[in-house]
Structures are given as C-alpha cells and as structure tokens.
Amino acid sequence: MTVTSEPTGAPGPTAALHTVPLEDKVRTLTGADAWSTHPLPAVGLKPLILSDGPVGPRGPAFGGGADQPPSLLFPSPSSMAATWDNDAVFEAGSLMGAKAAEMGIHVLLAPTVNLHRSPLGGRHFECYSEDPLLTARIAARLIEGVQSHGVAATIKHFVGNDSETDRMSYDARIDEKALREVYLLPFEVAVREARVWAVMAAYNGVNGARMTESRRLLTEVLKDEWGFDGVVVSDWEATRSTAASALAGLDLVMPGPNGPWGEQLTAAVRDGSVPESVVDDKLDRLVRLATRTGALEGATVPAPRPGGPADVLAEARDRLKALAIRGSVLLRNDGVLPLDTHDLHKVALIGPNAVKFAVQGGGSANVKPEHETTLGDALSAVLGREVEVTMTAGAFPHQVLGMLPQDRAVDPVSNDAGVFLSVVDADGKSLGDEHKPVEPFHFPILLPPGAEEVVLRTRLTLDRSGVHRLSVLGIGQFAVTVGGHTEIFEQLMEEPDFARLLLHTPSTAVPFAAEAGEVEVTVRLRPQAGLPHPVALLGIGYEAPRRDDDAELAAAVEAARTADAVVLVVGTGDEFERESVDRSTLALPGRQDELVDAVCAANPRTVVVVNAGAPVLMPWIDRPAAVLWAWFPGQEGAEAVADILTGAEPGGRLPTTFPAAETDSPVLATEPVDGAIDYAEGSLLGYRAYPNRGTRPLFPFGHGLSYTEWAYRDLQVTRGELGVDVSFEVQNSGDRAGRDVAQVYLESPGEPLRLVGYACVDAAAGVSTRVALDVDDRTLSRWSDHGWAITPGLHRIRVGRSSADLPLTAELRLG
Ligand code: BGC
Numbered sequence: 001m002t003v004t005s006e007p008t009g010a011p012g013p014t015a016a017l018h019t020v021p022l023e024d025k026v027r028t029l030t031g032a033d034a035w036s037t038h039p040l041p042a043v044g045l046k047p048l049i050l051s052d053g054p055v056g057p058r059g060p061a062f063g064g065g066a067d068q069p070p071s072l073l074f075p076s077p078s079s080m081a082a083t084w085d086n087d088a089v090f091e092a093g094s095l096m097g098a099k100a101a102e103m104g105i106h107v108l109l110a111p112t113v114n115l116h117r118s119p120l121g122g123r124h125f126e127c128y129s130e131d132p133l134l135t136a137r138i139a140a141r142l143i144e145g146v147q148s149h150g151v152a153a154t155i156k157h158f159v160g161n162d163s164e165t166d167r168m169s170y171d172a173r174i175d176e177k178a179l180r181e182v183y184l185l186p187f188e189v190a191v192r193e194a195r196v197w198a199v200m201a202a203y204n205g206v207n208g209a210r211m212t213e214s215r216r217l218l219t220e221v222l223k224d225e226w227g228f229d230g231v232v233v234s235d236w237e238a239t240r241s242t243a244a245s246a247l248a249g250l251d252l253v254m255p256g257p258n259g260p261w262g263e264q265l266t267a268a269v270r271d272g273s274v275p276e277s278v279v280d281d282k283l284d285r286l287v288r289l290a291t292r293t294g295a296l297e298g299a300t301v302p303a304p305r306p307g308g309p310a311d312v313l314a315e316a317r318d319r320l321k322a323l324a325i326r327g328s329v330l331l332r333n334d335g336v337l338p339l340d341t342h343d344l345h346k347v348a349l350i351g352p353n354a355v356k357f358a359v360q361g362g363g364s365a366n367v368k369p370e371h372e373t374t375l376g377d378a379l380s381a382v383l384g385r386e387v388e389v390t391m392t393a394g395a396f397p398h399q400v401l402g403m404l405p406q407d408r409a410v411d412p413v414s415n416d417a418g419v420f421l422s423v424v425d426a427d428g429k430s431l432g433d434e435h436k437p438v439e440p441f442h443f444p445i446l447l448p449p450g451a452e453e454v455v456l457r458t459r460l461t462l463d464r465s466g467v468h469r470l471s472v473l474g475i476g477q478f479a480v481t482v483g484g485h486t487e488i489f490e491q492l493m494e495e496p497d498f499a500r501l502l503l504h505t506p507s508t509a510v511p512f513a514a515e516a517g518e519v520e521v522t523v524r525l526r527p528q529a530g531l532p533h534p535v536a537l538l539g540i541g542y543e544a545p546r547r548d549d550d551a552e553l554a555a556a557v558e559a560a561r562t563a564d565a566v567v568l569v570v571g572t573g574d575e576f577e578r579e580s581v582d583r584s585t586l587a588l589p590g591r592q593d594e595l596v597d598a599v600c601a602a603n604p605r606t607v608v609v610v611n612a613g614a615p616v617l618m619p620w621i622d623r624p625a626a627v628l629w630a631w632f633p634g635q636e637g638a639e640a641v642a643d644i645l646t647g648a649e650p651g652g653r654l655p656t657t658f659p660a661a662e663t664d665s666p667v668l669a670t671e672p673v674d675g676a677i678d679y680a681e682g683s684l685l686g687y688r689a690y691p692n693r694g695t696r697p698l699f700p701f702g703h704g705l706s707y708t709e710w711a712y713r714d715l716q717v718t719r720g721e722l723g724v725d726v727s728f729e730v731q732n733s734g735d736r737a738g739r740d741v742a743q744v745y746l747e748s749p750g751e752p753l754r755l756v757g758y759a760c761v762d763a764a765a766g767v768s769t770r771v772a773l774d775v776d777d778r779t780l781s782r783w784s785d786h787g788w789a790i791t792p793g794l795h796r797i798r799v800g801r802s803s804a805d806l807p808l809t810a811e812l813r814l815g
Helices: 015-019 022-027 077-082 086-102 132-147 176-183 185-192 215-225 243-248 262-270 276-293 308-314 316-327 375-383 498-503 549-561 592-602 637-645
Strands: 152-158 171-173 198-201 231-234 329-333 346-350 388-392 419-424 430-436 442-446 453-462 466-474 476-482 485-491 507-514 517-527 535-543 565-571 606-611 626-629 676-678 710-719 723-732 738-747 754-763 768-776 782-784 787-789 793-800 808-814
Touching: 015 276, 022 262, 022 276, 077 132, 077 316, 086 132, 086 308, 086 316, 132 152, 132 176, 132 185, 132 754, 152 185, 152 215, 152 231, 152 276, 176 185, 176 782, 185 198, 215 243, 231 276, 243 262, 243 276, 262 276, 308 316, 316 637, 346 375, 346 549, 375 388, 375 565, 375 637, 388 549, 419 442, 453 535, 466 476, 466 517, 476 507, 485 507, 498 535, 507 535, 517 535, 549 565, 549 592, 565 592, 592 606, 606 637, 626 637, 710 738, 710 793, 710 808, 723 738, 723 754, 723 793, 723 808, 738 768, 754 768
Parallel strands: 152 198, 171 676, 198 231, 346 388, 346 565, 565 606, 606 626
Antiparallel strands: 329 626, 419 430, 419 453, 442 535, 453 517, 466 507, 466 535, 476 485, 476 517, 710 723, 723 768, 738 754, 738 793, 782 787, 793 808
C-alpha cells in the first residue's frame, strides 16, 4: 500500500508569523468556539473546523438536534478492528476523510486508540482492541485513509484514558515498560509510520502530571523522540493551567473562546515565564496543519487518490455494509447458519434489540446516520415475501425512553409539531420563549440573569388507553403535570459538570394512566445550581402502554414456539455504553438472559445475535444453535446482519478476550483509588494475562468462526536481515469460499504470548495459499531500561486461528 501522507509544501516556521502582534498570536491558540479556531488573516490562516469522530464525521454540532447534519455512520471501532483487515480499514478511513472533506471539516477527532483494559470501560466500543499491535496497525491505516483526503486525523486520547470514571481528574500510574510496550505504541506507530497530523491530550494525568501539562510525554517523547510535527490539541476543557500547559508542549486549547491561555498567556510571555518562541512554535504547527488541510490561503490540499471523493462517497452504503459484515464475529454455530431459507415459512424476530437495533454507542462519537433500515425490513428483504417475519420485544431493559411521537406532539402555542419552551423569572414572567421540534432529545437552554424555571409544554395525542410513561431528563427540581395530575421530584448530580450532564443526562420515568385522546403535558424544571455555565438541560421521552414484563416474555416464547426459526437479538445500546461513565456490570441489562433461556427452550432453531459494543456475559452460550456477535455495526448494520444470517461470510475475529465471568477479567475495576488508577498488571493485558490466571475465557482473543473450514501446515521461520520471515500454508478445506485471519504470535523467554503479525486469507473451496509475513526487529523487541531490545534466547513463533488455537510452532534462537 502506498500512501502520500506528506503534503506538498508543508512549511516550516514562517517569517511573517513572527511579526504578528503577540495578542493576536496567542488568541489563535485557543478555539474561537466549540468547533473552530480563529482566523489569522495576516498570515493567511483561515478558521480550522474540527469535528468528532471515530464512527464518522459528526459535523460541528452536538446532540442530534436539527442543526446536526446527517452523515455516514461507520461500524464502531471495535468492529473495525475485528476485521483485522488493514486494507479494508484504509478504505474506511478514506471514506471517512472524503465525507469529512465534503462537510468542510479540516480536523477529524479520531481515531481513539485507548485500550480495552477493563471490559467495563464506557468507551470500550470506541477503542479498537486490548492488543497494542492490532490497535496500532488498524489505527495507522485509518489515519492514512483519512489524511489521503487532506483531512487531519487526531489520534486520542494521549494517553492512559482507558476508562471513564473520574476521567477529568484521575492519575494513571503506569510503569515505563507497560507505557512503552502497550499504551504508547499505537501513538508511536501513528506518528512514525502514519504521520498523523494531530494528537489529542487526554483529561487524565499519567504518573503525576496532567496530560495537558506533561512535558515529558508531549515534548520529550512525542515531539522530540518520535518527531511529531503536528498539533497537540487539548481534550475539550482539559486545559487547567497557563504556563505549565504552554511549556509542556500543548499547542491548541479547545474549546474557546475562553480558557486559561488568552490574556494570561500573553502576560506570561510578557513577564518572561513563557518564552515567545514557545508561542511561535505552536503557531508554526497550526499553520502547518492548515497547509496540510487546505485552511491556509493559497495552500492546496494534496490531490486525493484516484477515484476522488465523489466516487468514494457514491459507494458509501455498500462499503459500510461490507465493513460491518467483515467485522461481525460468528462465535458459535452448530450448523444452523447460514439459514437454509427453503424450508422457512415463519421466522420470529425477537428481542429488545430487534425492536431497537443499536447502531452506535453514546457520547461524542455519535453521528446522525443518513440512512438506516430496521432489522425487520432487512430480514424480510433477504428472506423474500413468502416468509412471514414476526416481531416481539420479549424484554424491556431500557430506562431512557424513545422520543415523543413526531406526529402526535404539538406545541400548544404555535400548533406546530414539537414543544414550547420558556424561561421564566421568580414572578413567572417570561424571559424568553422558543418553539422546538421534537428533535433533539434534550435541549441545552441558556439561562439569562434572573432565570428561575424552565417550562416545557406540549399537547400529546395518545393513540391508545393504558399506562403511558414519560421520561424526564435533566438536573434540578421537576414538577411534571399530565392531564391535571402533578408529580414532583428531584434529580441532582454531585459536582455538576456540563460535559457529563450532556453525555449522561440523569433520567426519571413518570408513568400515567390515560385514555386515548389528547393530554396537556407541562414539565417545570428549577435547574440545579453550580454548573460552570448558565445553562440548563431539559429533555423528555415517551413510551406507549405495553404488556408487563411477564406477559411480554410469554409472548416471545409463544412467537418462538410457532416459528420455523428464531432470530433473537439481545444486547446493550447507547444508554448503557457511553462516554463519561463506565458500566457497572457485564451482565445483559434487564431480563435478557432469562429471555434467551426461555426462547431457546421453546425453539431449538434459535440464532442469537448479540448487539453490543463491548463484552457481555453469556451464561446461556451453549443453548442457542448459533451466536453471532454484531457489535454496534453502524448505519448499514441491519442489512449486514441479514446478509450474514443468509450466507455472507462473517469475517470478524475478536479483538478482545470475552471473559466467562466478570471476575475472570484480568482488570475489572475502573474506579480510581485516592484519585489514582494503578496499572499494576503492567503489560499483562487481556489474553496475555490469562495463562497466569488459571481460567479459560469464554472466547479467546482472535476467535471467530467461518462458514468454511481451514487447515494450517508447513510453518517456516528464518532470521532475515531486519527481522524474522514467517511463512506457512493455509488451506480452505471446506466446501465453500471463505476468509480466515491467520494470526502469528511470539513467546519470548520470560514473556507471555503476544501477537506479532496477522494476515487475511480469502480462498475458494479447496484452495491453499502460502502466507508470508515479516516480523521486524522492533516488533520482536521488549522495552528495558536501555531502550528496545530483543531478549536473547529461545523464542517460539506460533501460528493459528486465535490466541488459544495455535497448531503450528517453530523455535528460533535470537539475540
Ligand atoms: C471527548 C473527546 C471529544 C471531545 C469533543 C471530549 O469529551 O473526550 O473524545 O473529541 O469531547 O467532542
């Protein structure tokens, strides 16, 4: 693969820049607002537009509201890593870059390369793998793809942001060996190999220094040792100091326009505590970034690869579906898959995630998809009209309810669809009114001086009688009045923090019994004080009357009993897996385990599809006829699942170990103790730790079945000039074409097994392929006090289909 990552004419320090007044230079180093930087016309610098993120360019808006443009929603990063397919990920990056360029974005805030340290991590879905090499290679290809369209990738969060609890403040204590071998590796490869143009400094600290203030990691390691010539941008609101962060090597404070630099940094330069050359260096870097991304007058972005963005975008949906298929992991199959569609007349589609298929996780990595299909429609489309597909939820694990019905919620003042919002003072006098459409799900509301309450009103037409439920989101004291009856309650947040409030808004369900017809709904919120900005957040959701939990389970069993086959879709969703909060359990939410048991008992031809971003416990794993792991598969995910069930080869292999029990996880807890997280396990993460623990995982790292069979033989290993040359034969020994992921591991003296290479093999039935891989000296090396070195002694190269299925072994003396 050849990639042009160096743009034409990226300038070094610009003489003109240094004549710009100090105040103007410093102002440019803090964002102009949440998603853009200040222009600096004197040097031709235009505003740079920044946008999340790892599942596709969201656009410079947040919250899913009307101002957020539809975009392409990619499979979650764990799913992308599960492809183990460098070329496919490069193409995904290229599509992401093309879309970002089309949306006018210069800097994409992706990829996230923190590791799957604890399976409870709230952003697990947003990270690639527990393995640093797989993470590094997948991220590097994604970066190259994005940047091939003149859009900067931003690798994040540098470093040690592997969990969410107290993420703004904890200090990760990581020894140097683990830091180098595990946590820094993806960043190093991104800088040295993929030449990434931006790096995001994390909220947390590492070994005693906040990451926005870590001179050792930002300047000594990232810039001096690895030669990073791009921009270090802070995570949003992560900068807490002036001179310390400026001197450490942070280049751009986001968001703006306020922040700890501005006038304070100007003063620090004037009083000599920060040399002006430090400011100039940051500006040089910003100008270089602008040149690379076309935000400098006269600079042209490098010509995109042949095919051009328009061609890439035209095939977007097909590409996203192919990617989701390639990332889906077939965990078990007793032969029921692919479904033989000839003898099917009735298929029962069951499960909460069959009704509400989760295509993405929650938080800043969130995109409003430009296209989505329901699972029911996708399955009906592949099964044909003759097959009846029934739909039953079977369980209700969700706390956050759906949106108000678009066509049945009316602003009582304007009579348009939506709600009426007003902010009132202590006397009830309005300080500002606004009509809002039903979207977004919750509304940030600016509170003018004297604001006392926010009042939301809507007229809801109920289409049936029974117990309805509203969910109310926000923090403060609430009074919810429906049809004349008022419920009063309080929902508060300890140490209120706006980012957390936005990302993980507390919610309470308010049930009310009502007949079909119109009801007036009024929600009054007295916002909780203490947020740094005068803003309140208020949201509302709705759920129509439904069966109770027992009756729903019984209905699912009945649907299963009377069907020829069952597709049971269980899982989590953006309410359970999201930025800013870790999960508290690996168990499937609600009564889903019970649902799987009951449905499997009712129909042995049950295929379970797990729709989750991170491992869940599957105590029922042996009961279904097959289990397909679909991740959060992005906008084309429903079609991808339907295609796999009916014959498309599931290409995915697990990029992370699935534990059988919570306590089997080598690292579980995510709560800091006395403000610190001790990475006491060192480099022993995920599968590397299992041999010492005496337990077997439910599914090992690298596991995934194919629809055909594979045989491995004839491993040859020789010491080459720059590393070790490994080659072996892989045969498709089954009766249909398929794809396998051949995995190469190394056991060094005194070190556990670790991945050192992999290759995807596509082969027709019966065909044998010789796979050849180089493992370079650096990959063979470990970190010691003297730097990188190969441990002298007898090493073993092991090859196979997962970290626990390695039929070929060769020994080799090194060092
Ligand atoms: C997240 C970043 C994200 C930024 C901007 C932060 O809360 O940690 O990953 O890029 O917000 O949305």
